[in-house]
Amino acid sequence: MNSFFPTTIGATVLALLASMGASAVQADQKLLPAQSEITFVSKQMGVPVDGRFKKFDAQIAFDPSKPQSGKIAFTIDIASVTLGSPEPDAELPKTPWFNTAKFPQATFQSSSIKGLGGGKFEVSGKLAIKGNTQDAVIPVTLVQAGPSTTASGVFTIKRLSYKIGENEWADTAMVSDDVQVKFKLVLTGVAKF
Amino acid sequence: MITAPASRRYHGFAIAMHWILAIALVTIFILGHYMADLPFSPHRLKLYSWHKWAGVTILILSAVRLAWRLTHRPPALPQAVTLAMSGWQTQAYHATHIVMYALFFIVPLIGWSYSSAAGFPIVLFGVLPLPDFVAADKALADLIKPLHGLTANALGALVLLHVGAALKHHFIDKDGLLDRMRPGRS
Numbered sequence: 239m240n241s242f243f244p245t246t247i248g249a250t251v252l253a254l255l256a257s258m259g260a261s262a263v264q265a266d267q268k269l270l271p272a273q274s275e276i277t278f279v280s281k282q283m284g285v286p287v288d289g290r291f292k293k294f295d296a297q298i299a300f301d302p303s304k305p306q307s308g309k310i311a312f313t314i315d316i317a318s319v320t321l322g323s324p325e326p327d328a329e330l331p332k333t334p335w336f337n338t339a340k341f342p343q344a345t346f347q348s349s350s351i352k353g354l355g356g357g358k359f360e361v362s363g364k365l366a367i368k369g370n371t372q373d374a375v376i377p378v379t380l381v382q383a384g385p386s387t388t389a390s391g392v393f394t395i396k397r398l399s400y401k402i403g404e405n406e407w408a409d410t411a412m413v414s415d416d417v418q419v420k421f422k423l424v425l426t427g428v429a430k431f
Numbered sequence: 432m433i434t435a436p437a438s439r440r441y442h443g444f445a446i447a448m449h450w451i452l453a454i455a456l457v458t459i460f461i462l463g464h465y466m467a468d469l470p471f472s473p474h475r476l477k478l479y480s481w482h483k484w485a486g487v488t489i490l491i492l493s494a495v496r497l498a499w500r501l502t503h504r505p506p507a508l509p510q511a512v513t514l515a516m517s518g519w520q521t522q523a524y525h526a527t528h529i530v531m532y533a534l535f536f537i538v539p540l541i542g543w544s545y546s547s548a549a550g551f552p553i554v555l556f557g558v559l560p561l562p563d564f565v566a567a568d569k570a571l572a573d574l575i576k577p578l579h580g581l582t583a584n585a586l587g588a589l590v591l592l593h594v595g596a597a598l599k600h601h602f603i604d605k606d607g608l609l610d611r612m613r614p615g616r617s
Contacts, residue, residue, distance in 0.1 A: 282476060283476065283477070283480045283554070283557050284554035284556075284557035284558060284560075285480075285551055285552060285553070285554045286552070287550075287551070288550070322550055322567075323549065323550065325471045326471070328471070329471060406472065406473050407473060409473060412473045412476060412477065413473075
């Protein structure tokens with residue numbers, strides 16, 4: 239009995255420490271989804287079509303003065319996508335598009351973060367949509383106002399590399415391959431820089 | 432300044448515009464009705480784009496045609512025809528043409544507005560972005576939506592009346608009235 243307690247406590251503490259180290263990202267910073275947005279633009283026969291994802295979350299452990307040791311991950315609820323028009327919105331969950339039933343989430347996991355000075359950062363990582371993973375380099379600009387920090391940026395993805403819009407929809411003259419993704423994420427808990 | 436007509440026929444330019452736009456309008460009318468019934472697909476999106484490009488082109492050509500019409504008096508109706516036409520027929524003749532001209536502009540302008548209100552700006556031939564003169568607004572789009580088809584159908588009805596009247600003059604009255612708009616040299 240005498241040796242039981244220290245061993246049990248020790249084991250419990252070790253287990254706790256191990257689980258903390260093993261989790262992908264400690265969410266030291268918090269995303270405020272209500273004030274954030276992830277939108278995109280694609281061109282349909284030259285006409286810009288705007289879309290957005292209404293539901294998403296981020297797990298961020300980031301210190302602006304030590305960007306290289308930071309970690310950023312986010313998940314997007316694919317079912318929350320909308321082009322603002324009922325007919326195309328009815329198409330998007332189908333197999334040639336997002337195949338939402340099989341791939342309900344898109345994810346991003348950072349592998350490295352580079353500080354470029356002046357609140358600008360370059361986040362490299364893997365973007366996975368519809369079961370297809372591609373390397374992505376995402377430029378991020380941080381602007382701080384009071385307790386919140388806004389992380390914003392624009393980057394382009396090639397929809398065909400994720401098989402978004404297959405078969406009859408693969409024609410890039412109809413829907414451009416380039417899709418410009420814009421994000422504005424409002425965070426709390428980011429250290430001042 | 433209005434130039435006096437030198438012959439009993441319309442000027443070659445007016446005749447060309449009449450037939451070019453007649454073919455364009457019949458084609459775009461059929462295209463519009465056909466495409467609206469299609470299920471959502473890349474094919475339908477393509478037809479919608481072509482329909483919008485054709486509509487804007489017709490709008491521009493109609494403006495050119497109207498400018499010509501306002502500055503060039505058409506040939507006077509043959510005396511035999513004016514003598515045979517009663518008061519209401521003369522009024523119907525003028526009214527039909529005036530309302531058709533008005534619809535040449537109203538129909539494409541409503542279509543353009545509907546596209547803008549629905550959030551789809553028109554990019555002419557896929558390369559030239561055209562201005563939206565209404566903002567994207569779902570409530571406005573819902574309001575405008577039936578008007579494009581309604582006014583197009585009204586123009587279609589007037590076209591039928593116009594063609595019917597022309598054929599009446601040719602086959603029933605046999606008054607040679609159509610000679611003034613017949614394609615070809617005078």
